[in-house]
Amino acid sequence: MNCTKDKYYETSPFKCKFFGVIYSLLFIIGLPENIATCCYLLYNKGNKRLTEVKIYMISLTLADLMFILFLPFWVDYYHRESDWKFGDFMCGFCGSLFYINTYSTLCFLSLISFTRYLAVSRPVETAQSKQVVRGVILTAIIWTGTVGASIWVLADSKKHTNEKHNATSCFEDYWSTTGKNGKDNETQKINLLVIHSIMLLVFALTLGAVIANYVLILRKLSADQSALRLSQDKLKKRAIRMVLMVLVIYILCFLPYHLIQLPWMLLVLDIWKPFKCNFRKTFNDVHQVTLGLMSINCVLDPIVYCFLTEDFRQYLRELINYHRNNCILRNKPKP
Template identity: 55%
Template sequence: MSTSKYSRNCSEEHFYDTSEFRYTASCVFYSFLFIVGLPLNIASLCVLIRSRKGLTEIKIYMISLTVSDLLFVTFFPFWIDYFYREGNWIFSSFMCSLWGSLYYINTYTTIFLLALISFTRYLAVSKPVKVAQSRQNARGFALTALIWTTTICFSLPTLINHKDHINKTNGSNAKCFENYRDKDIKRKLLPIHLLMFLGFIVGFGVVITNSVLILRRLSIDRRIFRSSQKLKIRAFRMVLAVLVIYIVCFLPYHMVHLPWTLLVLNFWESEDCTFRKSVNDVHQVSLCLMCINCILDPILYCFLTTGFRQYLEELTESWK
């Protein structure tokens, strides 16, 4: 392609173009998540709060996880409207930033809470008697507060500088969290996105490590003769459920998010519009996958409160 042809057909604005399927598919997909996720998370929160069993560390994490998902799902209608209008944000710039903040608060609150759940489950398997005799509610409240405080603080600059995230295109559409052109804004955004990637790596590392240790413990422990094979299978499924959420929801997004960020902020320069559009398409699909966590988290709760709890009860008895 000649330079003149490139200049006419591949302007910087075209770097943000994506396939037409994005708007229809995203509108339908987020509508489905809203219809399913809202009642599912409300029901999960009611069950968690009204449960007759006492408050435990794991329940504190699950309540926090459900509240995060519920807040996230509640704002889906704004994003559905955005895609229905083919990428035109009609609300205020503050609402755009609020939605974006909730998106990342939910994502990284979930990542870190699942890491804590994984670690708590490992402690329950490796030291069942000690854990059974000591309900670490104070630790649960403290770590939950730390996670929420951290994610909210990182989101405050987005809310404060809310006008930076609304950009008008040539077609007069107002883009929300798209079409960054100001170089100063780009320099501010890159460190934030790098920290997001680092946060995922830390959380994923914790989950992988604890999952391997839990599966190893469940496989080699010979002291449990009364525990049925069915309960052990359920315990394995709980561990795998956390891994599935990470691998399905968060891994694809973070694999493509860093190169996408470098392309969008023009730190990685490419004049191939087809390549950039393809990366943008893959990024949009990964965003949709990441949102599935809002309906997978309540399902995870079923594993935490049935099979794994029964397994731990028998494991605790066998160690006494």
């Protein structure tokens, strides 16, 4: 096979159908799910007190909502067989939301697991107001960091679109790392390697934090066998269940992408040069699948910290009954 640059990064035709279906389902399921979660966190009368973990949950829900609200743009893009019709800025903006959602989610999930550990080891201190201040400060740092780091995407939106075969690609111009006349742009290569290395570092640090908190909770509970007979038994069980589910999200959604990201980037930058085009194509296909898996986190997040709790299920039942009763009263014939 004649292995030209275009063929290096060619993906299978399944890509457009795959992302079209995945993003459509995420929008249909994730939008009402995250709106219900946001309403529960902000307006639940049974638990109006602001806590550190609640701050992280609200921020995580907002990050997921921002990503989900703009998924129809990507659905349209893949429905048109990778043809972007919304301009350079919107391409950069929608792409930046992907990075903001991914890495703010990683940070907030790790902080949620940390607060669950504190709830088990130091329940009295966890309820103090100073923990709320810490939550506000850390949340501000995470939003500033993720949004600030994504500015590079918006700063030069034209780099992320490319006219080819009467279609405009968005965030698929993998061969743009070569400069004019086919000469490699070494500076751009170094910049991309640094950016993706930082992304991998953030993932590794947050995953390490989640695993450490899970192990510490298990050790705390095993060291204090009488804890299972205390009044805080429910809180401790909920803490260990939540951290375990967070770990599952990391392994299911984020781990495959970050395992393959570095070798894929070396392939794109032509630092790793396998000879077979079919291998490159297969590797790109696997990379696309891991991107789809990572997007599923915006549907799984609310299940972990809301839908699995009895409080949320009770809130949802009350909400449904309230609207059902209102509907019955409106439709009831007046005497």
